[in-house]
Amino acid sequence: MNDRTFLPLSRRALLTNILSFGVVSSVRPVFAATAAKSPWPPIDATFLFTADVHTCLVxxxxxxxxxxxxxxTDANLLRHVAAVNRIAEFDWPAEIGGVATGLAGAGQKIATPLGIVIGGDMTDDGGGQVKVPGEGHQLLQFSSRYQQGVGPDRVHFPVYNGLGNHDLDQDGMPPHIDWYRRELRDYVELNHRQTVFYKPPVAVANYDIESDNYSWDWGGLHLVQLQRFGGDTTKGAIGGLEWLGQDLAASAADGRPVVLFQHYGWDAFSLEKWDSAKSTFDDEGSGHAHWWSDDDRAALLAVLKGYNVVGLFHGHEHDTPMIYKQGDLDLFKPIATYKGGFALARITADYMDVVLAQAQGDAGDVTFLKAFSKRLG
Incomplete structure (x- = not known):
């Protein structure tokens, strides 16, 4: 273990920390005005995205x-934390591997991110519980690194949590079948759902209690967290597509840009099906889906139709940085968090820049891997 070791906390201590960070550590977004006139507020949002943290302590x-x-390992997560915390010390790259990036903001200083969005698999084993319901060490490890705080051991930005299959798929020992899932969903809700009486550390504008999907706005940019995937009904999950349709109708019908986050994507691993000839799931199979089905994807895309969705960020596959398209939808998938990967994005009313990056070494150095830019409006 790294000498900056994770110290287990009780749930009461965890909640106390959550509440205290909500009061003293929140960052007020500042949005630059743009020259172009639009029916929505100005947009200049820089943010980070990472997925597949896979905290592993039991x-x-x-x-x-x-x-x-x-x-x-925790040591690898600390390297990742060091890199994302230093990101504002770098410039948007003009070149990667000797090739011009074409970024609209190439050469400009990277702004302090407004937040870091998690694209699922925060933990490796459903939070890290064992046979009897109790505090999950993996969830506590996650919160000790990826909940906004000070110092070198945790991220310095607001964190928007998202769940994946490793968080939600495992069953507990009878009779506590759903304990793992409930604890992870509770964590998301406690961090983001505000009420008249409770102010979470990272409050969002619209939280769906049934699906745990939620949305928020940075100026005129609308962002939506869809957890494992939009419309998920796996392991008793309640699909949130009706909520998503209502959210987009209420917040994005004026054509403002929308960004989505979830765990599964359209990459080969996410699209695996059962291959009866090989008795396994792979990208050559034609049987039932491993992760999400053709119908699942069609249902999500149907809800998105007609809205200005400028990108979807996802995780699930660990090793390959990907920037690709599904129809008109631009998709972004960094390398897994525990391997040092993350995405950096800047969206204004005029353009969208995205860079996939990877932490290097213990000092917070960063290598830029892939770049993407497009005009908006």
Missing amino acids: SGGTLSPNCEQEGK
Whole structure:
């Protein structure tokens, strides 16, 4: 373990920390005006996206089986935290590997991010619980690194949490079948859902209690967290497509740009189906879907039709930085968090710049891997 070790906290202590960070650490977004006139507020939002954190502690300093070999260590997460915390010290790259990036903001200083969005698999094993319901060490490890705070051990920006299959798929020991899922969903809700009496550390404008999907705005930019995927009904989840349709109708019918975040994408791994000839799931199979189905994807795209969705960020596949398209939808998938990966985006009323990056070493150095830019409006 790194000498900056994770210290387990009780739930009461965790909630106390959540509440205190909500009061003293929130960042008030500042949006630059743009020359172009539009029916929505000005937009100049810089943010980070990362997925597949896979915290792996199951007790004090013990990792789940195979986590050490796979690199799912606290030391690697600390390297990732160091890199994202230093991101505003760098410039938007003009070149990557000797090739011009074409970024609209190439050469400009990167602004302090308004937040870091998590694209699922915050934990490796449903929060890290064991046979009897209790505080999950993996969830506590996640919160000790990816909840806004000060110092070198945790991120310095507001965190927008999202769940993936590793967070939600595992069943607990009977009779506590849903304990793992409930704890992870509770964590998301406690961090984001505001009420008359409770102010979370990162309050959002619209939170759906049923699906745990939520949305918020940075100026005229509308952002939506869809958890595992929009419309998910796996393992008792309540699909949120009706909520999503209502949210977009209320907040984005004027044509403002919309950004979506979820765990699954349109990459080959996310699209795996059962291959009966090989008795496994792969990208050559024609049987039932491993993660989400053709119908699932069609249903989500149907809800999005007619809105100005400028990008969808996702995770799930760990090794390959991807910038690609599905029809008219631009998709972005960084390398897994525990491997140092993240995406950096800047969206204004005029353009969208995205760079995929990777942490290098213990000092917070960053390597830029891929770049994307398009005009908006």
